[in-house]
Structure formats: structure tokens, C-alpha cells
Amino acid sequence: MEQPMAIELIGTLKQGRRKTIGPLHLQVPKGYIVALVGPNGSGKSTIMKMIQQTLRPDAGEIRWFGQTISEVMPVELRQQIAYVPEAPESEENHMTAERAAEFRSHWYPSWDEELFEALMDRFDVPRKERLNRMSKGERRKFEIAASLAARPKLLLLDEPSSGLDPFAWKGMIDELREFMAGEDMTILIATHVAEEVKRLADYIALVHHGQVLGMAEKDQLFSSWKEIWIRSGGCSPDDLPEGTILCVDGPSVTKLVVQEQHEGQLQRSLADKGLQVMQTRSLELDEILQLWIQGHPPAKPATEAAVV
Numbered sequence: 643m644e645q646p647m648a649i650e651l652i653g654t655l656k657q658g659r660r661k662t663i664g665p666l667h668l669q670v671p672k673g674y675i676v677a678l679v680g681p682n683g684s685g686k687s688t689i690m691k692m693i694q695q696t697l698r699p700d701a702g703e704i705r706w707f708g709q710t711i712s713e714v715m716p717v718e719l720r721q722q723i724a725y726v727p728e729a730p731e732s733e734e735n736h737m738t739a740e741r742a743a744e745f746r747s748h749w750y751p752s753w754d755e756e757l758f759e760a761l762m763d764r765f766d767v768p769r770k771e772r773l774n775r776m777s778k779g780e781r782r783k784f785e786i787a788a789s790l791a792a793r794p795k796l797l798l799l800d801e802p803s804s805g806l807d808p809f810a811w812k813g814m815i816d817e818l819r820e821f822m823a824g825e826d827m828t829i830l831i832a833t834h835v836a837e838e839v840k841r842l843a844d845y846i847a848l849v850h851h852g853q854v855l856g857m858a859e860k861d862q863l864f865s866s867w868k869e870i871w872i873r874s875g876g877c878s879p880d881d882l883p884e885g886t887i888l889c890v891d892g893p894s895v896t897k898l899v900v901q902e903q904h905e906g907q908l909q910r911s912l913a914d915k916g917l918q919v920m921q922t923r924s925l926e927l928d929e930i931l932q933l934w935i936q937g938h939p940p941a942k943p944a945t946e947a948a949v950v
């Protein structure tokens with residue numbers, strides 16, 4: 643059976659003055675957390691805004707839960723989506739947290755006041771403070787609490803941890819995991835925080851220069867490459883086995899980076915040459931993304947659930 647999608651971008655394009663974002667192709671499977679990662683200015687926020695319809699694409703298509711919309715998004719659909727933008731919207735600036743929550747409770751039929759109160763307590767957000775007088779972190783915590791209390795089917799989070807202290811950050815991670823325990827919840831999160839990706843994401847989509855380069859399942863992504871250190875001078879870039887893409891010769895060690903499925907082959911080839919492996923490690927997220935941007939995507943799994 644085909645996997646249902648919460649969001650589909652099909653050749654979606656926004657033409658800016660300086661940059662074009664798109665044509666974008668992305669599928670966000672229902673019931674999962676997809677992390678949008680990529681360098682500054684690559685288009686992550688623009689993707690979020692187009693999904694939220696605060697920004698209209700100039701070309702292409704967006705499908706929300708399989709639905710295409712020709713004009714304005716119907717209220718019933720909008721009420722299923724909550725959005726925490728990178729910078730808070732100004733309309734509620736002069737409201738207290740309490741008043742803004744009341745305003746939102748009328749908008750979202752599934753608003754959960756009990757959850758909102760519990761989150762405000764947990765995050766220690768002042769209820770009677772006007773939103774524009776709150777600290778950056780307090781405002782962020784209010785936005786996260788209110789977005790979760792709306793109990794949306796789709797939650798769009800644009801760099802949600804920006805400004806959060808480590809306790810609030812941990813609280814947010816716990817709450818988002820709790821949120822996902824519900825049925826059919828989907829989160830699209832734009833983030834630069836590797837730990838957030840590790841703890842939350844099911845899939846990771848890489849955005850670069852206004853394109854989605856691809857999407858990979860998290861565990862598969864994190865185990866896609868291995869770095870192997872051997873003593874210098876022991877290998878030449880010309881005789882490296884398949885899947886070995888780098889050979890950095892330092893004064894005393896040579897680092898090889900190899901696709902996980904070819905690691906055994908590389909190890910055997912090194913052993914045949916009498917070369918001893920000094921150290922092996924998995925690559926960090928930033929290193930994996932850098933390789934991907936350089937044209938070395940993670941290897942695809944034998945069976946793909948939802949990869950672009």
C-alpha cells in the first residue's frame with residue numbers, strides 16, 4: 643500500500659529578486675518527523691512559508707494531506723496546521739500570553755487548554771506579560787506551547803530551539819516526542835542543531851541552493867559513511883576500492899572515507915597491503931551533509947519507505 647503523505651511539493655518554485663527557490667520536490671510522510679537541514683539562505687524558511695501559505699509559490703504544486711488547493715486554503719485545513727515561524731508574527735505583539743492563547747483557542751477547534759497550561763508551567767512562561775515584552779526565549783516557549791496546545795495534524799517548526807536555554811530545549815524535545823505519540827501527527831522542522839536531528843528526526847531532507855537534494859532515513863544516513871585512519875603513505879588515490887571517496891594524506895596519518903557497505907572490502911584491501919587500521923569512526927551530521935553537498939549522497943537502502 644502506498645504511504646500517505648502529509649505534504650507533497652511537486653516542482654514548487656518561488657522566484658525571488660536575488661534567488662530562485664525551487665523547483666522543489668519533497669514528500670513528507672504522514673506520522674513522521676522530517677528535519678529540513680541545509681546552509682543559511684538555502685530555502686528552508688521559504689519552504690515552510692509556502693506550506694503555511696503565507697508565501698504563494700510562483701509555479702508548481704503543493705498537496706496537503708493529498709489535497710491540492712487552487713485559491714485560499716480552506717479554514718478546516720488551516721486549522722489542522724500550526725506554525726512556529728523563525729521570527730514571531732507581530733499581530734499578537736501587544737497581547738499578553740493569556741490573551742493570545744484565548745485568541746488561538748477560538749481559531750483551533752482542537753485547542754487543549756489543559757495542555758497549554760501544563761506547558762506554560764513547565765516552561766515557566768509569564769502568562770500576564772505582553773508578548774513583545776518577553777525575552778526571546780520566553781516568547782519562543784510561548785509559541786511552542788501554543789502550537790502544541792492547538793493539537794495540529796501538521797506542525798511546522800522553523801528553528802524552534804533558537805533562544806532556548808538547555809532546560810527549555812530538553813523540555814521541548816520531550817514534548818515533541820510526546821506529541822508524536824498521538825495518531826497521525828506529522829512534524830516538519832527546520833534546524834541547524836545536530837542533536838535535535840539525532841533525537842527527533844525520522845527522515846532528513848537536505849536543502850541546498852534552493853533545491854531539495856534528497857531525503858534519507860536518519861539511521862541509514864548516520865551510518866552511511868565510515869572514516870578509517872591508517873599510517874601515512876600507505877595508499878594512493880588511484881588504487882582505492884569502490885565506495886572510497888577521499889584520501890587525505892597528513893604528515894603521519896591518512897584518512898579514508900568509505901561508504902559503509904564497502905567498508906569490508908576496503909578493510910580487506912588494506913589488510914592485503916599489510917596496512918594496519920589505526921582508528922575507525924562514523925561521520926558526524928555536518929560531515930555527512932558536506933559530502934552530500936559535494937555530490938556524495940548517502941547510499942539508498944534496499945527498500946525505501948519514503949525517499950524523494
Ligand SMILES: Nc1ncnc2c1ncn2[C@@H]1O[C@H](COP(=O)(O)OP(=O)(O)OP(=O)(O)O)[C@@H](O)[C@H]1O
Nearest residue numbers: 656657658659661681682683684685686687688689
Ligand atoms: N518572499 C520571498 N520571496 C522570494 N525569495 C525570498 C523570500 N523570502 C526570502 N527569500 C530569499 O530566499 C532565500 C532563502 O531564504 P530562507 O530564509 O528560506 O533560507 P533558510 O534556509 O531558512 O536560511 P537560514 O538557515 O539562514 O534561516 C534568501 O536568499 C532570501 O533572500
